Amino acid sequence: MDGSVQRLNLELAKLKRDNARLTSILEVGPIISSSLDLEEVLRLVMEKARQVMEADACSILLLNEETNQLEFELSLGCRDEVGRTLKDKIRLEIGQGVAGWAAKNKECVLVVDAEKDERWFTGADRITGYKTRSLMAVPLINKDRLIGVAEVLNPLHKTTFDEGDLELFKIFSSQVSVALDNARFHKDYLAQQRLKEQLTAASSIQRSFLPLPLDEEGQAFYLEAASLPAQEVGGDLYDYFLLPGRRLAVLIGDVAGKGVGAALFMARVVSEFRYLCRLLVEPRVVMDGLNKSLARGARKGMFVTAAYWLVELDQGLVSFCNCGHIPSLWYRFAKPGWEMVEAEAGPPLGIDEGFEYRTGHLELNPGDSLLMLTDGLVESCDPQKQTLKGYRKLISRLNSLDPHSRIMSSLLTAGREICDDLPAHDDRTAIHLTWVGGEKTPGAGADRGTGSKITMDTVELETSLGPRMLRIVRDVAGRVARLAGLDEDEVNAFKLAVDEACTNVLRHAYGSDPTRRLLLSFATTESKLTVKLHDFGVGFDPESLDRPAQEDLTPGGLGVHLIRSVMDHIQYSHTETEGNTLELTKNLNRARRKGEG
Amino acid sequence: MSIDIQVEQMGEVSVISVRGEVDLYSSPGLRQEIKRQVKKKPAVLVVELSRVEYMDSSGVATLVEGLKNIDQKGGKLKLAGLTDPVQQVFRFAHLDKVFDIYPSLDEALEG
Numbered sequence: 001m002d003g004s005v006q007r008l009n010l011e012l013a014k015l016k017r018d019n020a021r022l023t024s025i026l027e028v029g030p031i032i033s034s035s036l037d038l039e040e041v042l043r044l045v046m047e048k049a050r051q052v053m054e055a056d057a058c059s060i061l062l063l064n065e066e067t068n069q070l071e072f073e074l075s076l077g078c079r080d081e082v083g084r085t086l087k088d089k090i091r092l093e094i095g096q097g098v099a100g101w102a103a104k105n106k107e108c109v110l111v112v113d114a115e116k117d118e119r120w121f122t123g124a125d126r127i128t129g130y131k132t133r134s135l136m137a138v139p140l141i142n143k144d145r146l147i148g149v150a151e152v153l154n155p156l157h158k159t160t161f162d163e164g165d166l167e168l169f170k171i172f173s174s175q176v177s178v179a180l181d182n183a184r185f186h187k188d189y190l191a192q193q194r195l196k197e198q199l200t201a202a203s204s205i206q207r208s209f210l211p212l213p214l215d216e217e218g219q220a221f222y223l224e225a226a227s228l229p230a231q232e233v234g235g236d237l238y239d240y241f242l243l244p245g246r247r248l249a250v251l252i253g254d255v256a257g258k259g260v261g262a263a264l265f266m267a268r269v270v271s272e273f274r275y276l277c278r279l280l281v282e283p284r285v286v287m288d289g290l291n292k293s294l295a296r297g298a299r300k301g302m303f304v305t306a307a308y309w310l311v312e313l314d315q316g317l318v319s320f321c322n323c324g325h326i327p328s329l330w331y332r333f334a335k336p337g338w339e340m341v342e343a344e345a346g347p348p349l350g351i352d353e354g355f356e357y358r359t360g361h362l363e364l365n366p367g368d369s370l371l372m373l374t375d376g377l378v379e380s381c382d383p384q385k386q387t388l389k390g391y392r393k394l395i396s397r398l399n400s401l402d403p404h405s406r407i408m409s410s411l412l413t414a415g416r417e418i419c420d421d422l423p424a425h426d427d428r429t430a431i432h433l434t435w436v437g438g439e440k441t442p443g444a445g446a447d448r449g450t451g452s453k454i455t456m457d458t459v460e461l462e463t464s465l466g467p468r469m470l471r472i473v474r475d476v477a478g479r480v481a482r483l484a485g486l487d488e489d490e491v492n493a494f495k496l497a498v499d500e501a502c503t504n505v506l507r508h509a510y511g512s513d514p515t516r517r518l519l520l521s522f523a524t525t526e527s528k529l530t531v532k533l534h535d536f537g538v539g540f541d542p543e544s545l546d547r548p549a550q551e552d553l554t555p556g557g558l559g560v561h562l563i564r565s566v567m568d569h570i571q572y573s574h575t576e577t578e579g580n581t582l583e584l585t586k587n588l589n590r591a592r593r594k595g596e597g
Numbered sequence: 598m599s600i601d602i603q604v605e606q607m608g609e610v611s612v613i614s615v616r617g618e619v620d621l622y623s624s625p626g627l628r629q630e631i632k633r634q635v636k637k638k639p640a641v642l643v644v645e646l647s648r649v650e651y652m653d654s655s656g657v658a659t660l661v662e663g664l665k666n667i668d669q670k671g672g673k674l675k676l677a678g679l680t681d682p683v684q685q686v687f688r689f690a691h692l693d694k695v696f697d698i699y700p701s702l703d704e705a706l707e708g
Contacts, residue, residue, distance in 0.1 A: 467599060467622040474618075474651065492651075492682040493689070499653050503621045558654040558690060565689040 021168055024052040028175045038183035042074050045176050046150075050076055053161075053169055055152035057130070060140075060176070061092065061099050062148035070099055070149060077153070082128045090124055097121025099149040102137040106146065108170055109137045112160045134160035138173040142181045150176055199260065202233045206263045209270050211240050220313040220436055221248065226408045227429040234427035235262035236374045237304075239270050241277075244534035244581055245460065245521045246313045249277050252372040252431055253306030253325065256348070265302050269294065269349070273308075278536060278578065279517050281462055283308045283321035284359040287349065291323065291357070294350035303350035307372060309433075316364035316435050321357050324348030326375050326387070329395065331403045333367030338398045340391065341370075366437035369403045376426030377412070404434055457483075459522040465506045466514040473520065474499050477531070480522040484529040484588060494529070494586060497566040500559035501533050501582055509537025509580060528568075529586045536579035599623045600649075602630050609640035610706065616648040619656035627656065631663040638670050643705045647678030652686050664696065673697065677705035 028048055042060055050058045057077030061070040070093075072086035095104040101119045102109045114120045114132045125132055133154050140147040150173045155161050216222055227236050235255035243249050251273055255262045269290070276289045287308055294304070305324040312318070322345040329338045346357045364370075373394075375387065381397065382390035401407045412428055459480055463469045477498040481491040502518065510516045519534040564570065569585035600617035611634045619627060634642055644660065646652075664674045677699045679687070687693040699705035 467620075470620060470622065471599060471618065474620075489681065489685060492685055495651070496653060496682075496686060496689075499620065503653065503655070506621070558658060562654055562686070562689050 018164070018168075021052045022171075024048060028172070028179075038180070038187060039074075041179045041183050042176075043076075045179055046074055046076050049150070049152060049169070049172055049176075052172065053136075053152045053165060054156045056154035056156055058150070058152040059086070060148060060150055061103075062180075063103065063146055064091075067091070069093060070103060073148070078128065078130060082130070085127055086124065089127060092121065097124075098135060098137045099151055102139045102149050103146055106139045106141060108139070108166055110161055110163065110166045111135045111137075136161050136166050136169050138166075138170055140173055140177045140180065142177045147177060147180050199231075199233060202260050202263050203229070206233050206266065209267050210238065214240065214242065220246075220316075221311070222404075222434045222436065223248075223250075223431065224406055224408045225429075225431040226412055227427060228412050229427045230376065233260055233263040234429075235266060236376065236427035236429035237266045237270055237306075238372075238429055238431055239273060240431065241274070241578075243277065243310075244519055244532055245458070245523075248311040248313055248433075250309040250311070250372065250431055250433065251306060252309075252328075252374065252429065253304045253349075254374045254376075254427070254429075255304045256302065261302075265304070268297075269304050269306070277308075278519070278534075279462070281460060281519075282359055283310050283319050284357045287321045287323050287346075287357045288355075291349045291355060292353055295353035303348040305348040309370065309372065311364070311433070311435065313435075316366070316368070316437070318362045318364055318370070319359050320362075321359050322346065323357060326373070326378060327391075328373065329371040329398070330362070331369040331371070331398075333365055336403075338371070338395045338403075364435040366435065367404070369432060369434040371398070372431040372433075374427060374429040377428040377430055379426060380428055407432055457524045461520040461522075463518055463520065464515050465502055465510070465518060469514075470499065470502060473502055476520075477522070480524065480531075481529060481586075484524045486529070486586070486588070490586075493566040497563045497584060497586075498531055500562050501531075501584060504559055504563075505533060505535045505537065505580075505582075509535045511537075524588075526588070528588055531584050533582045533584075534579060600626060602626060604630065604634065606639075607706075610643065611637065611639040611641070612643045612645055612702065612706075614645040614648075614702075618651040619649055619659075620651065620653045621655050624653075624655040624659045628659045628662065631659065632666070635663065635666045635670065635672070639672055641673045641675060642667055643675045643677055643702065645677045645702045645705075646683055647680065647701070649683055650680055652683045654686075654690070657686055657690050657692065660696070661692065675699060675705045675708070677702045 028045055046058050046060060049055070055077070057075065059075040060073045062073045063069075064071050069091040072083075072090055075083040075086050092100045094100055098109050098111055098117070098119050098121065100121070109119070111117045111120065112134055114135060120132075124130070130153075135151055135153045137149050137151045139149055150169070152161070152169060155165070210227065211225075214223060223240060225238050225240065227234065227238060229236065235257055237251070237253045237255065239249075239251040241249055251270070253266075253269060255266045255269065272293055273286070273290055276286045280286045280289060287306070305326070307320060307322045307325040307328065309318060309320045309328075320343065322343050324345055324347050327340040327343065330341050331338050341362065343360045344358055346355055378387055378390040378394055380390070381393040398407070398411070401410060408430060411430055411432075459476065461473065461476060463473060474495045478491050478495045481494040486494060498520075505518055506512060506514065516535075516537065521532045523530045523532075563584065566586070567584045568587045571583040572580070574580045600615055600619055600623040603614045605612045605614070613627075613630055613634060615627060617623065631642070631644070642663070644663070660674075660676065667674045675697045678701050679698060684693070687696065687698070697708075699708055
């Protein structure tokens with residue numbers, strides 16, 4: 001009787017203890033949901049494990065999926081430096097040691113006497129100086145995938161762990177798996193959030209590279225442009241700006257690839273293009289330069305298809321250079337209907353460093369339009385992504401629109417309607433330019449060119465300002481002035497004014513650096529001879545131009561005075577980013593010239 | 598170098614003969630030569646310009662500086678043989694009355 005009471009008491013004590021341990025496991029749930037920080041969750045859960053299992057020490061080993069090894073993520077019950085040693089120095093192969101065995105076989109292991117178990121890996125004890133007697137290892141598995149192994153070592157109040165302990169530890173470990181999974185999911189989610197934020201930032205940086213609408217007031221053209229990226233950041237690019245000499249530069253392009261890398265490459269293409277455009281004149285030369293620079297500096301496989309269009313706004317003359325880009329469309333006012341611009345296209349930029357591109361030419365009449373686009377727009381018009389079919393559909397769509405109205409929004413959504421609700425796979429970009437006629441054709445109409453065309457001769461010069469070039473500039477100025485009909489005194493005076501203007505740029509805008517480039521354009525009409533100087537330096541004080549003719553005998557002051565003495569009209573403009581333009585005009589005395597002739 | 602400078606000394610008189618185009622790049626050479634001659638305190642320094650087809654404001658400023666310096670030392674600066682373009686620059690600069698200008702070197706030496 002006494003024996004059975006004693007047994008009952010023992011049984012009761014065991015039940016009580018099991019109950020307490022199960023209660024502890026229930027406490028793990030709230031811990032798991034209390035924090036999403038992986039390290040913190042692990043620490044809290046393992047503290048609990050050690051307490052419940054009444055173990056001297058415990059560890060969590062996580063599977064490194066890259067090396068397929070088990071690494072000690074956390075060890076409790078030992079000094080901190082021991083934990084660090086385990087973490088830094090010990091790696092277990094799958095199958096190596098008790099933990100490796102548990103991982104390999106996805107089975108729980110109870111080791112009653114470590115020294116007598118052949119699976120036992122003695123390396124850890126040797127390094128840490130710990131003496132393992134008995135241990136349990138449970139594989140951590142979530143959705144059939146091995147995450148790691150949990151271990152407890154050396155029971156505190158008895159010599160070895162038993163089957164009951166193992167059952168309990170299994171339940172415990174399944175909770176750890178859930179905790180790990182939660183925290184990892186959260187970690188991934190955070191990483192994704194960060195990536196998304198970066199993409200949003202990249203997208204806004206990229207948008208900031210796109211040009212603002214131009215002020216069309218008093219201009220000879222209308223221009224609208226838009227780009228719809230397929231992802232946050234796209235690979236399509238466009239740019240447009242006015243150049244000295246009443247010219248409009250338009251660039252469209254499509255960078256191979258998408259995402260942040262493509263966007264950064266795009267930013268580089270645009271900034272180098274802007275720089276080269278102001279330095280060089282002919283489209284072919286600009287694109288040769290851009291190609292060289294991109295080919296030299298590009299990461300493997302980075303290239304861009306692009307087309308550069310340069311429009312002379314007074315004449316409607318267009319020169320263009322196509323570098324692997326798809327054809328643009330042309331609407332002729334005299335022959336309504338959009339058609340493809342046939343043009344020779346070289347390879348995309350950034351591939352063949354030494355390729356020499358060609359410049360194509362076309363002449364716009366007032367009311368003509370050009371549409372530059374990217375393949376995303378063409379392909380979006382045909383579900384099978386056939387370019388020619390896409391072009392046909394796009395053209396029939398365009399022909400239903402008024403080419404002189406704003407067509408961009410209905411154009412970019414065109415693909416959506418045709419392809420139903422398919423998500424866009426490629427960026428869609430278009431630039432729509434309508435030329436209404438230059439200033440020499442007042443009331444620009446279709447009869448341009450039939451009679452009272454005012455002729456204008458232009459000479460353009462792009463030059464540095466070293467000693468030799470300065471003399472050449474004077475010679476050119478002299479010849480232009482002579483051809484414009486000025487007498488020898490006036491020719492000399494004109495040369496002097498141009499020379500003074502150049503040296504002014506050299507000294508003030510370019511800090512006397514004779515290698516920097518200056519754009520000079522001379523234009524002669526019936527009534528005047530104009531020279532424009534465009535530099536890319538810092539601005540100078542335009543008020544110095546208005547200074548009264550005083551006894552200012554510094555070379556600079558005298559120079560400006562000389563310019564004022566020679567020229568009839570002086571105009572100066574300065575921008576922060578695009579340099580300075582000085583426009584000097586000399587009126588031509590036509591009556592005298594006729595008398596002489 | 599776009600100018601060629603020759604110097605001749607005849608007792609109290611020094612003559613600097615210039616040939617070429619006097620601009621931003623060549624005027625420093627002329628300036629140096631004038632300074633060197635002014636240091637020697639000649640009674641008269643003639644700058645002979647009959648073979649100068651072009652002069653810009655830096656050339657003019659160089660001559661103005663020479664004029665001031667030789668004035669201080671009690672000497673005289675004369676310009677001789679100005680071509681049309683050079684005369685014009687002096688006119689534009691309103692300096693044609695400030696300098697002693699002679700049609701030729703001989704007249705400058707006689708005057």
